[in-house]
Each structure stands twice: as C-alpha cells, then as structure tokens.
Amino acid sequence: MTFRSTRFGAQEARPSFAAAAEEHLDAVYRYLLLMTRDDATAQDLTSETFEKALRSWRRFDPRRASARTWLCRIARNAALDHFRGEERRRRREERYAAEPAEAGGPELPAGLSSVLHLALAALSAAEREVIALRVLLELDGDETARLLGISRTACSTRLSRALQKLEEKVGDDVHA
C-alpha cells in the first residue's frame, strides 16, 4: 500500500487506488453478493463499482470516510440502480405477459449451506444489506448507520431483527 501524506500535517493515509482495490475487493464483492444473492450480478456490480471508483478516486477524502466505506457507498448505489432496473423490467414484463415472468433462481457460489441460502432468500435486500455490512464487512455501527442513512439505533434494531429473522428461517428450514 502506498501512502501520500497531506500538506497540512493531518497525516491521513491515502492509499493508491490499486492498493485500495486489492484490499477491499473481497469485501465489496461479498457485500454485493449478499445484497443481490446472485454471483454473476455481484461480479458485474463489483466491476462497475471499481470502474466508478477509479473515475472518482480523486474525490476520495480519507478524512471523511475510510476507503472501505467509500467503496461500499458506490457499491450500494450500483446495487440500488440494479434493483431499480430489475423492478422496472419486472413491471414491464408483468404488464405485457399474461402470467408473471418466472425469475431465474439466484446463483450463490458454493460455501453457504442450502438452508442458509434459502433463509437469506426470505430476507429483504435491506435486511441482507445490514447483515453484510455489519457481519461480513465488520463495519462499526456508526459507519453502517451513516452509509444506510439511518440512525445508529435504527441500524442496531434492523440488524437484530434481520439476524433474528434469519435464525428463525434457518430453524424452520432445518425442522422442515
């Protein structure tokens, strides 16, 4: 990782883009994977995220947020655009098709149990997102709340409910 010191002695570390990409690629990918529950989509969105990040790297200010948080914000916007596009597509198809289109099943990569996989499918993207940020990326409560645009309390509540729901779903699936 390369560092570039600032002039005014704040000594904030500003990594090179390549170093930041190398360090946070896994985190961004896993975040998007959990959000979209689709490996191909997550890869595409990850690639798109880093393209956007490269274009706007000069605007990155390490004093305002860590590189991981900054990249997650870009990834989140990319995911939101994806969900918007998906929703539009689904509405269009529902309007013109006699029957609702069958969406293709998500393709999560190997590593998670099928039970957890099914349980995650029962959660909303918002719930999966908070789990991804807090559990996978291990962001702290403040960073997560800032990223989601909600209060820290709301963030904690959402995480707790999401995990509770996930636990219940996993339990249900195991019993079934």
Next chain:
Amino acid sequence: MSTPEIDERFDDLVRELRTLPGAPDELRARVRGLTEAAPVPPRRRRTGRLVLVAACLALVGVAGVAAVYGIVSSGGSGSQQEKAAGTVSAAGGGGAARGAPAAPKAHRTLTTAVFGAAVAPPAAALDSAATLPPIQGRLQQYRATMRLRVKGVNGLSRTTNRAMRITRSLGGFVASVDYGTPNRKNGEAYLTVRIPNARVQQAVVRFSSLGVILSQDISIRDLQDQANHEAVQIIRLQREIDRLVAKLRGSLSPEERVQTQSQLDAARAALRARTEQHAGTLRRGRLATFTLELTTRKAAVVPVHHRQGRVGRAASHAFGLLAKIVAGTIYGAIVLLPLFVLAVLLLVTSRLLRRRGNERLLARA
C-alpha cells in the same frame, strides 16, 4: 468471534455467513486490469482551497479597483482645492447684447476662505481671484470683499494708508474709511474703495499683498443686458418726445393740446429717470467696489470645511466605492437568500424522498 452489538446467540450464524467466499480470480483480474488500463486521474485540487484563493483574489481585486478609482477620481490637487475653497455660481445671462462679447454669465461669485494665521500666502488667494477677472468689453458690476490680517495697531495704520494710496494710484477713489483701535493691541479698519474695472486684477494683487488673507468674496454681476435695455428705452422715449413736440407744433384743439402736453411732460420725466438710471448702471459697471476689512485679530473660530489632501480624497473615494460594493453585495444576498433557502429545501426534500424510495426498494427486493 462475536462483534459488539451482535448477540452471542447468533455466533453460529455469523460464523457461517463469514464463510461466504471472496471475489473469484476472474473478477480480481478484471479489477486489476482496470488500474493497469487506465491510469488513476490526478487528484483534483481541493475545491474549498480554490474557493478561498478565488475569494482572496476577488477581495484584492475589489480593493485594487477601489484604490484606482479613488486615485483617478481624486484628480489634481490644485483644481480640487479651488473647488473646495471657492463657490462659483452662475445664472443665465439672458439675451446677449448686440455686439457684446459672447455669452458671459450674468452673475458669478467666488468665495475663498483661508483660516488660520499665516497659512496662506497672498499668492494663493491671488491665484483663486484670478479665476474670475472681469470680462473686458462688457459692463459688469464687480464687488470684492477681502478680509486681511495685519500685525499690530501700527501695522493697521500703515496698511490703511497704503490701501488708500493703492486705490488712488489705480485711478480709483476711497468711498469710505472706518478706522478704529479700541485698545493698544487690537484694531480694525473698514475701507470701501472704487477701482476702475479695467484695473481690478491689479487691485486684487496689490490688496492681497497688504496682509494675510483671512477670507475673500468676489462677486461679478453682468449689467450689459440691463444697460442695453435702458438705452433702448431712452431712445424710444426720445422718439416719443420728438413726436409729441411735433404734434404740439401743429393745429390742435385746446383739449388735445392739454392732453398732448401732459403726455410730453410724462415722457420727459420718464426720460430723465431712465437716463439717471442708465448713468448709474454705467457707473456701477465701470467702477469695481472693493471692501477691505483690515484687522489685527486672528481669525475667529469658524466651522472649517475639512480639506483633504489628494491621498485623503483618494482614500475617501476608494472607501466610498467599497461601501457601495458592500451595500450591493448585501442587497444581492438579501434578494438571493430566499432563492437559496428554497434551493436548499428542494435539495433536502429530494434527498429525503430518494432515501425513502431506496428504503422501499430494498425492502421489496
């Protein structure tokens, strides 16, 4: 294993979630290719710093413009001092007399006040007075009042005699003298002298050298139109008299003769009055009146008009311009503030709506 704020009962779940694989090699290679294919754009300079520099430059520019404006508008020292010291007022001359020099002002006044002891050499007053010489060839009533300070009672006596000698040497005469020394230290003399208009400038020069000028007031009133008008009336009255005399020589009834004689007497009376008036006008127009006030006292404390030097005027004008710019900026800010507040409200509202829309979208997805 458990992260703070995450209940321990979810540890198994958390552990399993963290087994989610990282980015595949293909994606890693694709992202690495991004940085290799396109160099990272150079970091843009901080906008805040640029704004600060631009604001400083703008301030310096405004100050520079104000300074240049102040220097340019302050003008030369001489002309401004004249403007500050003297008041010149003019009224239209009316119809110009036939054959008279072109378009003089009917009434001009120059007042110069010089306060304080020995601050103004006579030459300064002379320069100012020279700006209002009587116009040759036109009949003008020239009045000048000069207040001069002289040293001591003996000096007052000598100066009074000298003023009278100057008056006579210039072909004029002393109309009145009032000389008084209430005590040994102080005294005053008031002289009213008449000087031929043609020698007014010499008189101003010589009277100015009698002492320190404390104040002077010069007034010029054009009499040419009035004199011409009186001359025309005199000619008309003479013609009328000639006509009436001729009429009386003819055959008239007694009543007509009495009536004509009465008209003739009235015309002759009017002619006499008009002729005297005309003579007085000519006399006033040919002889200038100088009132000399000689005193041994220092000038009384009077409200002194603040006279600034060129630097002072430049600073004053520059600050005036700066004040206008600041006022304009404040006015603009007041006008634009509601629009700015509206724009901020719209921005905040749109962000709020977008955030809620995102929340709903993620809840559905």
